[in-house]
Amino acid sequence: MTRKHSKYESGCPVAYALDIFGDRWGLLVIRDMAVKGARTYGELQNGWEGISTNILAQRLKQLEEAGILSKSKDPENGRSYIYALTQKGRDLAPVLADIALWSAKYNKAGHAMTGFSDKVRADRDGVITRIRAGKLP
Template sequence: MRQSGCPLAFGLDTFGDRWSLLVLREMMVRGKKTYGDFLEIDEGIATNVLADRLKHLETEGIISKSRDPDNRRSYLYTLTDKGRDLAPILTEIILWGGKYDKRPQARREAVNKAKKNRKGFEAAIRSPE
């Protein structure tokens, strides 16, 4: 897409759109796994955009798609190692947001966990239950 060879631009091409990191948050922080789960995210993603993003993240090797062994019409999306390695990036954005989000509705639960025990937080979101 962008052929500059910059590692930052490479990252942005892979997950740097309005939605990818929010889908990954659902997987990492909230343990969500299915298309239906992702459709319910608070920020309200459109169904066609969600389908696009999942396809892109799978193509890029960030997530993988498999059949749900308990329900043959459902699929499970899970993180690859490459996807798990995004945990430090998520963590840094969460810490930055925690520092600067002064809105009354700001939710601080994840921020507090990450501040109290950063390595533990990263390990936890790397391997969501």
């Protein structure tokens, strides 16, 4: 991620990853694609958290530059683009899965969604394998 605040550059693996998706929206965009199957700008715009249009556009560009996702023209609709996670992006499945497990354990809110975390709890390896294969969890 090309932030003005210089990248961490510490060489630590956690820092390296956070340089790519350690902002407010990066991992949520990736989640929308991996877990919900979002593929277009409009679908991502209609995500659960209400990302701003300028931030979404910027994030998509940065994640594309980081090799996390790819952007191609939609052959069936000249106005639309298709965004897809690359293998590099899909390989973040274990991170998403374990974050969901952690949250399921500690989030006491009554309105918490449990679909994804329930699936992970039931079959963590299966969920990860499917996301890595480009399928829904």
